[in-house]
Amino acid sequence: MIPLFVENALVVGMTKVSDVTAGGHVLVEDGVITALHGDAERRAREIAAAGQPLERLDARGLWLLPGFVQTHIHLCQALLRNGPDDLPLLPWLRTHVWPGEAAHDEATLEISARLGLAELLAGGTTAILDMGTVRHTDAVFRAAEASGLRVTSGNALMDDPATNPENLRVGTAESLEEVERLAKKWHGTADGKLRVAYCPRFAVSCTDRLLRGAAARARANGFLVHTHASENADEVALVMQRTGKRNVAYLDDVGISGSHVVLAHVIHTDGAERALLAARGTTVAHCPSSNLKLASGICPVPEYRAQGIRVTIGADGAPCNDRLDAFTEMRLAALLPKVRLGPGALSAWDVVRMATAEGASALRLPTGTLETGRRADLLLLDPGSGFAEPTTWRDDPYGPIVYSMDRSHVVATFVDGISRYRRGASFPLKPSSAEIGAAVAALKRRRLEQKR
Numbered sequence: 001m002i003p004l005f006v007e008n009a010l011v012v013g014m015t016k017v018s019d020v021t022a023g024g025h026v027l028v029e030d031g032v033i034t035a036l037h038g039d040a041e042r043r044a045r046e047i048a049a050a051g052q053p054l055e056r057l058d059a060r061g062l063w064l065l066p067g068f069v070q071t072h073i074h075l076c077q078a079l080l081r082n083g084p085d086d087l088p089l090l091p092w093l094r095t096h097v098w099p100g101e102a103a104h105d106e107a108t109l110e111i112s113a114r115l116g117l118a119e120l121l122a123g124g125t126t127a128i129l130d131m132g133t134v135r136h137t138d139a140v141f142r143a144a145e146a147s148g149l150r151v152t153s154g155n156a157l158m159d160d161p162a163t164n165p166e167n168l169r170v171g172t173a174e175s176l177e178e179v180e181r182l183a184k185k186w187h188g189t190a191d192g193k194l195r196v197a198y199c200p201r202f203a204v205s206c207t208d209r210l211l212r213g214a215a216a217r218a219r220a221n222g223f224l225v226h227t228h229a230s231e232n233a234d235e236v237a238l239v240m241q242r243t244g245k246r247n248v249a250y251l252d253d254v255g256i257s258g259s260h261v262v263l264a265h266v267i268h269t270d271g272a273e274r275a276l277l278a279a280r281g282t283t284v285a286h287c288p289s290s291n292l293k294l295a296s297g298i299c300p301v302p303e304y305r306a307q308g309i310r311v312t313i314g315a316d317g318a319p320c321n322d323r324l325d326a327f328t329e330m331r332l333a334a335l336l337p338k339v340r341l342g343p344g345a346l347s348a349w350d351v352v353r354m355a356t357a358e359g360a361s362a363l364r365l366p367t368g369t370l371e372t373g374r375r376a377d378l379l380l381l382d383p384g385s386g387f388a389e390p391t392t393w394r395d396d397p398y399g400p401i402v403y404s405m406d407r408s409h410v411v412a413t414f415v416d417g418i419s420r421y422r423r424g425a426s427f428p429l430k431p432s433s434a435e436i437g438a439a440v441a442a443l444k445r446r447r448l449e450q451k452r
């Protein structure tokens with residue numbers, strides 16, 4: 001691999017609020033950041049003097065930061081974008097999302113995943129935790145491998161006959177065996193970028209036996225667990241009715257808690273549950289667009305953070321957003337707490353940390369900051385394009401990133417130092433409109449067949 005030397009950027013390292021270097025440099029060798037600034041310049045000179053190849057990227061006027069990490073995504077739902085609006089969670093799942101997912105075959109799922117991954121890369125996201133769907137999960141991993149993104153995913157676990165449609169349900173043992181089959185095939189492949197997680201959909205869709213089995217196997221194998229929790233008041237009531245416990249307390253009881261667990265949403269919690277999240281080190285994935293669109297509620301992010309609970313960012317699925325855009329989620333994450341708690345509730349720095357270093361740490365990734373030894377997942381922003389200027393009323397870049405920039409400012413995205421998206425360049429990962437149209441037609445046809 002030819003070393004990459006990014007020079008003259010405003011380097012936003014994300015290790016601490018003051019870690020911002022104007023005219024900074026980053027050297028990447030074999031996918032790893034090996035030197036910064038003066039050291040990087042010296043090392044680049046040595047490489048050039050030795051007559052070895054070196055890719056130079058003059059980033060004058062551009063901002064370089066770690067790629068965004070989104071800790072809750074549904075790639076399988078990218079083709080379900082722009083479905084019905086104005087529904088609450090459970091009817092929305094039953095009428096649009098579950099029938100749509102059940103209609104996937106390998107081909108449509110791969111198109112869906114490619115569409116989602118392309119959107120993520122073009123918006124500066126370099127790593128995700130994906131929920132997967134029940135069947136055909138190899139298609140998600142194939143698309144992930146082709147994209148170059150750092151993807152952790154798995155087959156969504158849904159085994160309870162009382163709560164799941166028949167066509168989107170797999171038995172307990174078979175569900176868990178499928179995770180193991182996927183792990184043998186994909187876990188640690190693509191230079192470690194692809195990983196398998198246990199993804200019980202949510203407590204409502206899983207039997208107690210499945211949740212306990214997934215929790216035990218994840219612990220034994222050192223895998224992440226990814227699920228939804230306490231997104232909606234009706235969901236919390238349903239879990240209470242089924243188990244006699246509140247949702248987060250019940251998940252803790254079956255073993256789904258700890259630093260390897262990411263719970264999406266976590267809006268409706270009581271004091272005991274918050275204490276559990278903090279004590280166990282469980283991560284909350286905050287998805288503000290989805291929470292607003294489905295009227296689920298507002299996640300108490302500043303309160304969680306004050307209690308020591310790690311909070312990260314995710315766009316959730318395309319049909320409840322309807323975009324997979326870290327900028328949108330950061331902007332809302334920053335604005336929402338201000339209404340409740342005042343303008344100082346959550347700073348732009350805090351929010352960019354949640355979308356980079358905190359996300360990487362939750363997913364146990366060697367990324368999320370620009371430091372030597374980290375894998376080089378990078379994002380180049382152009383503050384001069386679009387309408388983010390002026391950015392010079394303040395010394396730090398965090399406010400502009402959160403409040404005035406959007407994905408149109410993304411110039412390039414790198415994973416392991418390899419360019420995976422460049423603005424204006426051909427981007428074959430993104431399916432054509434004809435491919436998307438044909439895949440959606442196939443989904444609609446199969447939905448009708450399944451209804452009969």
Ligand SMILES: [Zn+2]
Nearest residue numbers: 228264316317
């Ligand atoms: Zn979700």
